Each structure stands twice: as structure tokens, then as C-alpha cells.
Amino acid sequence: MRVFGHVVGIPEGSEFENRYTLSQYGVHRPLQAGISGSQDEGADSIVLSGGYEDDKDYGDVIIYTGHGGRSQVTGLQVADQKLTRQNLALALNCQRGTPVRVIRGYKHTSPISPKEGYRYDGLYRVDSYWQEQGLSGFVIWRFRLEKIHEQLATDTVEEPPSIYENSERIEITIQRIMRDTKLALSVKEMYNFECQVCQIRILTNAGLYAEAAHIQPLGMPHNGPDSIDNILCLCPNHHVMFDFGGFSIADDLTLIGLEGGLYKEPKHFINPRYLQYHREHFADKI
């Protein structure tokens, strides 16, 4: 049975001599593959061991490159990666909020990698995923991982009964964190909280609800701007689909993957550069 979350008895920081002991303790079962997972359940663990030229390790944030397309002989990227198998497993972690164990190995080129052996570095959530052209020129799938900090601050008086405290703590985590910005509200108001794809308006006890979707995402590595020409007003359903490759938008605002076109207020300029970025990174096919 695949174990998601911490493995009982193996605290964060535990060190292992080699891939064999790592596997024996159930921290990362496969002896060779970097991603342990299935495309039904998601990924339970990954090993960072310097295999991919495109990986980036900032400590709390990791840009991890998917699996596949490399020559077994030279280790070089020789074909496009696909969103299948272990890559699809990591995408499911993102959509479902399943945490993944991260292990850093001695071959991994980062100042915080262990000098020898392997170290279990705790749980990360898969914050987002996308495709891009890698350094090799072939398509790679990338996953932004963010560390899950589980401890509460020290000024907590009486710890409330937390969902993290019960026996299922390792299964429970964080999913789809949305960032609302200063300009988000102005775009929602421009459309009177109506979805630009389906024109639905969500009514709640506090009034109308819509979501602001950044076309080229905020934050590294995308670093899209928080500007009105990069923001759409969407209902939650179409926001999920837009973020997870369910549809994209052509320069003439025709929808790709859905019928029809994007509704746009005349005064709302949408920058085609950001639409192109979305198509290249988040559409089903480049």
C-alpha cells in the first residue's frame, strides 16, 4: 500500500546511506525512478538527485522536472515529456492537495543537499504544474513544489484541536491556494462578477462571488505581472479548468478546448503576450 505523508517512525531530517535503505524503510520505494507514484493515486515521494538539468532548488520552493524523454545511455533529453504515468501522478497531487515526500540525494547540485547518502526533507505540496521547452529544446513538464510547514507559532496559547493533530494528519493538506491582488477586485467589478467564459454569477450570503485568474501566473518562475491586462474574471469552475489545462484562449479570444469565445468588455485590454504564455505552458498541446 502506498503511504502518503510522513512514514511512521521516520522524522524529517532522517538520513539514509543509499537508495536501497531508502526503499527498505518505505521512504522512497523504487530503486531507480525519481518519482514514486501511480496515475490513479498520485505521487507519494520524489528524490532530487541531480538527474535533470532543468531542476531548481530554492529550499522551500523546488521547480522539479518531470519524468521521461531521456536517453538511458547519455542521460540527455532526446524526446518530449508527456503528462502521463509519474508526471500525471504529480499533477494529481496538485489537484487533490496530496503531499509528496521530498528526499535530497548527494548527487543533487544544491548547497543544502547532503554530502553523502540521502536525506528525507519533509512534505511538500505541488503548487502548480505546466509544460515548457527545456534547455534541451524538448518539451518538459515542470512542477512547483512548496514546503508544508506544519508547526504552529510559539505564541499560541492553547492549541486548538487541529485537523493536523488527529491520526489522519498525513493525509490532510492544502489545495488550490488562490491569491487575490489589489487589481483583482477591479477586474471583477468591471464584469459585475460575471464569468467571462459562461456568464454565470455566483450568489452567496455576502453578495456576488467571482475569481480573478492571472493569465501568466504570478510568482516565480512565471513572474506574470499583477496588471489588468493579465487578469480575467472567471467563475471557480472555469478558473480550475484554466489553471489545469482544460482550455486556453487564442489571440482573437476564441476559446481553445471549449466552444465559443471569451467575453470581453471594450475597455478591458488583454495582452496577447500573456495569452501566448498560457497557451505555451498550460494548454493541452503546445
Added chain:
Amino acid sequence: MRVFGHVVGIPEGSEFENRYTLSQYGVHRPLQAGISGSQDEGADSIVLSGGYEDDKDYGDVIIYTGHGGRSQVTGLQVADQKLTRQNLALALNCQRGTPVRVIRGYKHTSPISPKEGYRYDGLYRVDSYWQEQGLSGFVIWRFRLEKIHEQLATDTVEEPPSIYENSERIEITIQRIMRDTKLALSVKEMYNFECQVCQIRILTNAGLYAEAAHIQPLGMPHNGPDSIDNILCLCPNHHVMFDFGGFSIADDLTLIGLEGGLYKEPKHFINPRYLQYHREHFADKI
């Protein structure tokens, strides 16, 4: 102009002699009201000063009682609170992810309150809101506030260009954190990822997407169980509406606030006790 987030030059932990200086520095403008905000923009700050018998302060988590319904003479609750004005402002913070400044005052009955004067204790997000019968017997609105921890962990090698680092950091925050649990997936699979309200299925590049909605929420103070009889399979649109009082469900599964009924698989037992909890706390009217 209402300032959301930190006030420039006023770090967390700053102390103030009285409500007048608190107001002068722009940390909390009103001299008497506990909530500073408007029902268009949201709330920018609140003061905890022991006014409400129902408040709870766990440090990182605060259960805050809304405004209204108290006698000016005795200070006792003498009428129902409504989701209007400053209470509606705090509800908007929840829906939009706007952070609220929290100030603790000397009158507040918590071990971490200052002995004298007022202390700015940083930014909190409004995690959820609901109504209930207060200790007085009247309806009160309650808001679960959770502290926003802004610092990254010390093992970060090279801090990535974070959205928290630019000049708009105070506007940007976290919204609608969803918790997926062990049993969530089994309920989604039972419905083949089809929404129990509208039967829509959301298609993404990683397959079908649905959300698991806990009827009586997990975590304090609701402490609903993570069990299949407390979980629904919903599309993101109906999940938002369900969490924010857009509709509720009668014991016979008729929808309240929407046309029609909830679709249910014969083998899926939904516990009427949790439906009742939802109606009492999240429906528009008790």
C-alpha cells in the same frame, strides 16, 4: 483611503497607549468600533478588547464575534446580529482573501493580551464565517481568523523572487484553502467526479476534477468528522456557494436556495445531523 495589510512604518508588535494613538497612526481608525471596514471593500482592522462573551483567542487562531445586537447601556446581547455593515465587511475578507490587522487590547481576556494599552499583532486571514446561537440565545455571526506567517524557513538557500517581496505584498494573500482528506477521493470516485447539484464534470489535462465538501466543516470550532456521511462531491462553483451560504440542503435532500434536489447514490448515506448543522450555521436564514 483604507489601507489593507501592514501600515507602513508600524511593525508587528508595536504598542500604543490608547485607542486615540492607535487611530492617529492609522492602525485602527475608529475610536469605538471593534471592526474597521466597509461593506464594499472589506475590513482592514479589528480590535480584540473583551467586548464579546463569545470571542475565543488561541493565538494563531481567533474565533471572533461580529458586530451588533448589543445594548449600549448594559453591553449585553439583546438582538440578533445580521450579516451587514462591518460583519459583511469581514465576510468579504474571507471571500477575497483580504488580510485584516489584529490589535489586542488590555481589556481582552487572554493570557497573551497586553497588560496595558494596545498591541498590533499582525495580519490574519478570515478563514471562514458562520452564524450560530450565542451564549445569550441570540444569533451571532462568527469569524475564524488565522494568522498569516510571512517569513520563510531558515533553510532556504536562495530566496526566489516572491510575490510577498514586491511593493504590493500587503495586498496579496491567501484565499480559500481547501483540505482534501483520505476519504474525499472515495466520495469523488463514487460520483465519477460529477457534481451532486448540477451533474457537471470538470475536465482538465490530468483528468476529471471535483471537490469534496465537508457538510459540517472539519477543524475547530465545528469539528465535523472526516467520514463519508459528511462529504459531498461538488463542482467548484457549488462548493463555493455551499461554503458561503448560497444554498443549503433539507433532510429530504431538496435544495434550499436553489431549484431541485441533491443527487445521491443509493449506497451513499448522508447523515441528516450534518445537514442540520449546515442549515443552522451556513444557510442564509436560520
